[in-house]
Amino acid sequence: MIQSKALKKPDTTEEKIKEAARIVFYRKGYAYTRTRDIAEESGINLALINYYFRSKARLFEIIILETLSSFIESILEILIDEQTSIETKIQIIVSSYIDLIIKEPEIPTFIVSELRNNPNELLAKLPLRHKTARSVFSKQYKEAVDSGIIKEPNPLHFLMNLIGMIVFPFIAKPLLMKANNLNISDFNQLMQERKKRIPIWIKAMMDA
Amino acid sequence: MIQSKALKKPDTTEEKIKEAARIVFYRKGYAYTRTRDIAEESGINLALINYYFRSKARLFEIIILETLSSFIESILEILIDEQTSIETKIQIIVSSYIDLIIKEPEIPTFIVSELRNNPNELLAKLPLRHKTARSVFSKQYKEAVDSGIIKEPNPLHFLMNLIGMIVFPFIAKPLLMKANNLNISDFNQLMQERKKRIPIWIKAMMDA
DNA sequence: GTCTATATTCTGATAGAC
DNA sequence: GTCTATCAGAATATAGAC
Numbered sequence: 001m002i003q004s005k006a007l008k009k010p011d012t013t014e015e016k017i018k019e020a021a022r023i024v025f026y027r028k029g030y031a032y033t034r035t036r037d038i039a040e041e042s043g044i045n046l047a048l049i050n051y052y053f054r055s056k057a058r059l060f061e062i063i064i065l066e067t068l069s070s071f072i073e074s075i076l077e078i079l080i081d082e083q084t085s086i087e088t089k090i091q092i093i094v095s096s097y098i099d100l101i102i103k104e105p106e107i108p109t110f111i112v113s114e115l116r117n118n119p120n121e122l123l124a125k126l127p128l129r130h131k132t133a134r135s136v137f138s139k140q141y142k143e144a145v146d147s148g149i150i151k152e153p154n155p156l157h158f159l160m161n162l163i164g165m166i167v168f169p170f171i172a173k174p175l176l177m178k179a180n181n182l183n184i185s186d187f188n189q190l191m192q193e194r195k196k197r198i199p200i201w202i203k204a205m206m207d208a
Numbered sequence: 209m210i211q212s213k214a215l216k217k218p219d220t221t222e223e224k225i226k227e228a229a230r231i232v233f234y235r236k237g238y239a240y241t242r243t244r245d246i247a248e249e250s251g252i253n254l255a256l257i258n259y260y261f262r263s264k265a266r267l268f269e270i271i272i273l274e275t276l277s278s279f280i281e282s283i284l285e286i287l288i289d290e291q292t293s294i295e296t297k298i299q300i301i302v303s304s305y306i307d308l309i310i311k312e313p314e315i316p317t318f319i320v321s322e323l324r325n326n327p328n329e330l331l332a333k334l335p336l337r338h339k340t341a342r343s344v345f346s347k348q349y350k351e352a353v354d355s356g357i358i359k360e361p362n363p364l365h366f367l368m369n370l371i372g373m374i375v376f377p378f379i380a381k382p383l384l385m386k387a388n389n390l391n392i393s394d395f396n397q398l399m400q401e402r403k404k405r406i407p408i409w410i411k412a413m414m415d416a
Numbered sequence: 417g418t419c420t421a422t423a424t425t426c427t428g429a430t431a432g433a434c
Numbered sequence: 435g436t437c438t439a440t441c442a443g444a445a446t447a448t449a450g451a452c
Contacts, residue, residue, distance in 0.1 A: 034444090045419060048419090056445095109321070112379050113317070154398075168371070172371070175323065190365070204416030253435095420449105433436105
């Protein structure tokens with residue numbers, strides 16, 4: 001199950017700082033976040049941030065690595081299960097991801113924006129166990145291609161399309177809302193519609 | 209035709225600064241760009257940036273507004289033409305956008321990242337003439353729905369899917385390349401494949 | 417562990433000579 | 435219009451008292 005960490009109740013000072021940092025970093029990004037903002041948000045003293053985390057940069061790295069790995073791992077956990085059919089996987093991924101992102105809508109833009117700066121350095125520190133997940137899914141995907149269920153031979157296109165259809169509207173949200181005079185509940189309504197339709201669209205696409 | 213402004217040869221000092229600013233802002237974003245970087249990139253003196261543009265913020269606003277409006281207008285120009293069928297529009301948009309973004313791959317992430325900060329303030333300054341374009345396209349789309357060519361009744365879903373399939377891979381590029389051990393020419397190869405396939409996928413989706 | 421006060425650094429902007 | 439030198443402000447990090 002995809003579970004956000006932002007809902008845990010922080011107890012210790014260290015956890016309070018981390019939770020506050022997550023909130024502020026998600027909203028404003030590293031560059032525009034001042035350690036003072038984190039101190040205010042958490043209600044603790046400014047100096048304690050450096051006492052517990054040594055620097056703003058180190059605190060940030062902890063937050064973004066946790067966010068990235070939980071975001072990626074939660075897809076991989078679904079993809080890796082050999083018992084689940086591809087069609088079911090699609091439904092699970094679409095539904096749980098849209099729900100997650102509606103709860104924490106800043107995450108996709110946060111990841112995209114922050115990864116722009118030092119992607120290689122950051123991604124090198126990610127404990128990725130992609131290999132097994134990829135191989136399980138590739139095998140399953142290849143079988144579907146071989147048996148004629150899916151026409152598109154490249155699983156990368158499949159994944160780009162799937163994740164893109166889920167995530168892109170959230171990334172483009174400001175532009176989308178402005179250009180079409182949507183308020184936030186209009187927008188969320190559209191995303192709810194997509195939970196049902198993306199699996200249908202994906203199926204039709206991959207048949208073509 | 210979609211034409212990037214980044215290829216113009218700058219003559220005057222003012223244009224040199226603008227071109228350099230565009231390059232550096234695209235690459236690093238507003239926050240990480242120092243006026244000193246722009247001065248170096250353009251080969252002009254630091255003080256001249258303020259002489260010609262008064263502030264870093266004003267220079268930035270000029271760049272991002274130009275980028276946004278040219279990016280948006282170039283879609284609208286295609287959508288607004290009543291002579292072109294929807295199918296042809298899709299092909300034109302897909303093909304010319306992918307080519308444009310391969311030439312200037314930082315633009316999508318630049319727009320997404322920078323629009324996170326003050327979207328309303330910025331978008332309010334955009335001279336949008338969305339109305340006519342939207343109404344022409346909506347009409348054409350509605351006709352296609354009524355005559356049974358397209359099943360998906362909401363043109364917003366159509367546009368989100370179309371633009372998302374084009375743009376999302378570029379936004380997710382660092383993650384995508386890392387997770388699949390792609391180099392830049394592998395990546396561009398994938399995008400070239402998408403020029404042919406997106407129109408087919410879109411057609412299949414909208415039929416479903 | 418927590419606080420106040422301060423040192424340090426970085427960077428946008430400008431004064432003033434040419 | 436262009437340059438050098440410098441100022442002013444902001445923000446991270448730390449020293450040192452409690």
